[in-house]
Amino acid sequence: MPELTSIERIGNILRRKPVDRIGVFEHFWGDTHKKWTREGHIKEGESLDDHFGFDISVCWCFNLVAKLNFEPEVIEETEETVLARDGNGAVLRRHKLHDSTPEHVDFLVKDRAGWEQHIKPFLTPDRARINFEAYRNVKRAAAERNRFFVWGGVNVFELMHPVCGHEYMLVGAAVDPDWVKDMVDVYSTLTVQLMETLFAEEGLPDGIWFYEDMGFKQRPFMSLDMYRDLIQPGHKKTIDFCRGLGLPVIMHSCGYVEPLVPGMLEAGIDCLQVIEVKAGMDLLRLYKDYGDRLSFMGGMDVRKLYSNDRSLIEEELASKIPVVKGHYGYVLHSDHSIPDQVEYESYKYFVQRGLELGTY
Amino acid sequence: MADLLAQIATCIERGKVNAASPYPPDMKGQDGANELVRKALDEGILPDDVLQKGLVVGMNSIGQKFSENKVFVPDLLMAAKAMQAGMAHLKPFFESGAAHHKGTFICGTVQGDLHDIGKNLVCMVVEGGGYKVIDLGVDVSSEKFVAALEANPGAVIGMSALLTTTMVNMEKTTKLVKEKDPSTKVIVGGAPLTDEFAKKIGADAYSPDPQGAVKFLSQVA
Numbered sequence: 001m002p003e004l005t006s007i008e009r010i011g012n013i014l015r016r017k018p019v020d021r022i023g024v025f026e027h028f029w030g031d032t033h034k035k036w037t038r039e040g041h042i043k044e045g046e047s048l049d050d051h052f053g054f055d056i057s058v059c060w061c062f063n064l065v066a067k068l069n070f071e072p073e074v075i076e077e078t079e080e081t082v083l084a085r086d087g088n089g090a091v092l093r094r095h096k097l098h099d100s101t102p103e104h105v106d107f108l109v110k111d112r113a114g115w116e117q118h119i120k121p122f123l124t125p126d127r128a129r130i131n132f133e134a135y136r137n138v139k140r141a142a143a144e145r146n147r148f149f150v151w152g153g154v155n156v157f158e159l160m161h162p163v164c165g166h167e168y169m170l171v172g173a174a175v176d177p178d179w180v181k182d183m184v185d186v187y188s189t190l191t192v193q194l195m196e197t198l199f200a201e202e203g204l205p206d207g208i209w210f211y212e213d214m215g216f217k218q219r220p221f222m223s224l225d226m227y228r229d230l231i232q233p234g235h236k237k238t239i240d241f242c243r244g245l246g247l248p249v250i251m252h253s254c255g256y257v258e259p260l261v262p263g264m265l266e267a268g269i270d271c272l273q274v275i276e277v278k279a280g281m282d283l284l285r286l287y288k289d290y291g292d293r294l295s296f297m298g299g300m301d302v303r304k305l306y307s308n309d310r311s312l313i314e315e316e317l318a319s320k321i322p323v324v325k326g327h328y329g330y331v332l333h334s335d336h337s338i339p340d341q342v343e344y345e346s347y348k349y350f351v352q353r354g355l356e357l358g359t360y
Numbered sequence: 361m362a363d364l365l366a367q368i369a370t371c372i373e374r375g376k377v378n379a380a381s382p383y384p385p386d387m388k389g390q391d392g393a394n395e396l397v398r399k400a401l402d403e404g405i406l407p408d409d410v411l412q413k414g415l416v417v418g419m420n421s422i423g424q425k426f427s428e429n430k431v432f433v434p435d436l437l438m439a440a441k442a443m444q445a446g447m448a449h450l451k452p453f454f455e456s457g458a459a460h461h462k463g464t465f466i467c468g469t470v471q472g473d474l475h476d477i478g479k480n481l482v483c484m485v486v487e488g489g490g491y492k493v494i495d496l497g498v499d500v501s502s503e504k505f506v507a508a509l510e511a512n513p514g515a516v517i518g519m520s521a522l523l524t525t526t527m528v529n530m531e532k533t534t535k536l537v538k539e540k541d542p543s544t545k546v547i548v549g550g551a552p553l554t555d556e557f558a559k560k561i562g563a564d565a566y567s568p569d570p571q572g573a574v575k576f577l578s579q580v581a
Contacts, residue, residue, distance in 0.1 A: 100474055
């Protein structure tokens with residue numbers, strides 16, 4: 001097969017149609033990019049997408065915080081951390097010296113009453129929630145490189161927990177499921193409204209990428225039944241809208257979400273990403289069970305990468321890629337993201353060897 | 361007595377906090393852990409029996425089901441809430457010495473790491489297993505773990521990490537703790553961890569889930 005453009009390649013991979021090779025994309029920690037630049041591997045200002053020839057460009061351009069004009073209120077600052085209240089009324093502690101998700105310290109919203117008072121009235125489809133310029137620029141740059149351009153953003157699960165935290169949200173799912181259903185409906189409706197505005201004015205992307213962290217080590221946050229009852233309606237609403245426009249949908253989830261995959265398929269996803277091995281996800285098992293209906297991105301154990309041991313990286317690639325490229329539905333990606341312990345040469349080898357094995 | 365303790369265990373396992381709680385729907389209107397523990401104590405059942413034969417039985421059962429992916433985080437959180445409601449009645453007995461914990465567990469997320477969900481779940485289940493839990497929070501330095509151990513001799517140390525960059529701090533803490541008291545037992549957990557890593561850093565155990573910590577404590581505490 002002649003060489004395809006990235007737009008053609010990823011478009012086909014997400015629909016499991018023949019391609020010249022598997023796709024390639026990656027997420028990096030900010031510290032990794034800085035370190036490799038400092039070491040002289042990456043030029044100042046050069047993007048890793050360009051450097052490694054990735055097939056996908058993602059643009060995050062929605063802001064769904066409740067109070068758009070709220071200036072974060074710093075409550076406490078130390079040499080290493082900063083504790084601040086954000087526009088969702090959440091008090092979060094962030095590390096200043098390295099990349100890390102924040103500590104959940106307190107939330108204004110602990111139940112339905114808090115949601116109805118502090119958040120819901122503010123979630124209007126305000127144009128200020130959309131960064132039109134960023135979308136336009138990334139879309140144009142992707143087109144210039146024939147790169148597959150996706151709108152990226154979070155879906156309902158990842159929109160709810162920044163407002164009330166995982167614990168209040170999941171207790172709410174048990175004691176007041178109608179509250180959680182209302183949050184899901186409000187956020188999914190708002191997402192569709194904003195997409196309608198953006199796409200009408202700036203044109204369609206090539207695909208959609210929803211980020212939803214619905215699992216952790218060896219288990220999802222909820223049962224499949226609870227997913228179907230509470231979360232899936234929001235996924236269906238947003239995915240139906242996107243697929244109605246002919247856009248394939250990638251869904252990311254960290255953690256072990258294998259038990260939720262049947263429900264995610266019912267919701268209409270085309271590709272599952274990121275398939276976190278250390279959480280218990282198994283790319284080969286997923287491929288065997290769902291490879292005819294679902295494309296995959298990820299599932300390469302990053303621990304092998306940060307071992308910086310070529311033989312372990314080779315073993316990881318050789319044991320998986322020849323199998324999962326079978327239905328033409330695979331994009332090479334680590335099982336989470338690349339931390340700064342991964343040496344540049346190790347990652348470069350991972351891409352080169354991965355694509356070699358992934359060429360049809 | 362046995363019936364009442366069995367009912368308490370059921371309330372914990374099902375997450376029935378009190379009579380007013382609408383959860384679980386099939387127990388709506390029934391007494392919960394709050395009322396039944398009070399009743400058991402008023403009827404003269406020993407506080408240790410209420411704890412070990414009622415509350416702990418229920419929490420161990422839900423913890424085991426959680427390990428087996430038969431129940432999920434919302435179920436565990438509700439069980440922990442029911443446990444807290446029951447334990448509130450036992451607090452005076454712990455203070456007077458009429459009720460006893462099985463041991464002490466010092467738990468925290470290691471330095472540089474601000475994740476707390478996994479650590480919180482472990483604390484809930486271990487406390488529900490009948491142990492006194494000293495939760496040091498997140499971003500905990502080695503020195504802070506050692507200070508907590510000095511204040512609580514004989515305690516077991518539990519460390520959590522979500523990041524590959526911070527799990528290396530477990531090694532330093534384990535070393536310091538063992539230098540302070542070589543008999544101290546250390547258990548570690550978190551997304552990037554493995555049994556192999558635990559052995560490498562000199563920890564005594566690794567657990568992928570909260571109930572594994574309870575099992576370990578039952579062997580060593």
